[in-house]
Amino acid sequence: MSETLESLIQRVQQCRxxxxxxxxxxxxVLSAHPDSKVLIIGQAPGTRVHATGIPWNDPSGDELRRWLAVDRDTFYDPKIFGIIPMGFCYLGRGKGGDLPPRKECAPAWHEPLRQHLPKLKLTLLIGSYAQAYYLGVQRKSTLTETVLNFESYLPQFLPLVHPSPRNRLWMRRNPWFEETVVPRLRQLVWELIGRKEE
Known part of the structure; x- marks a missing residue:
């Protein structure tokens, strides 16, 4: 593995x-460091992220940071959080919102990037596309069931619903997520980054 992570990221950023x-x-849009401890795999950038080049720089990111109980400085420290989406670029909109990640990105880049993350301890699989790709036949028949059974995928993976404002109805219908999954997510992440409970 002669290529550095920095040069690999530069190649990804030039991907066409x-x-x-x-x-x-x-x-x-992505971010990672050889010391990254937690990897966040979401879907694909929206228009605001495309415009700024900053991952999760939108209301979904605000909600994700609330779940994690971390500030922006901590969230954007690549020595703590690596951020590698299923699709690296904004894909446009369809009838139900942004189009799904294209199938080229993850097979081309995820494995080479993950090979450069030797200190990685936990991967957050946010949304059905990340869960389908990484869990394969191990995922349940629905996203809700997969997230409900999150403990069975630990310690390597933690499946989460997407923190999009579009999922507010799902949150109301599934109060167990805030009651059970979010506290466990915080506990696991805080243990890895050395943060104490307040």
């Missing part, structure tokens, strides 16, 4: 595999 499908053009 699916350029013809991107309405705003390619702008791969």
């Amino acid at each position: 595999i699916c350029e013809k499908h991107l309405p705003l053009g390619p702008r791969p």
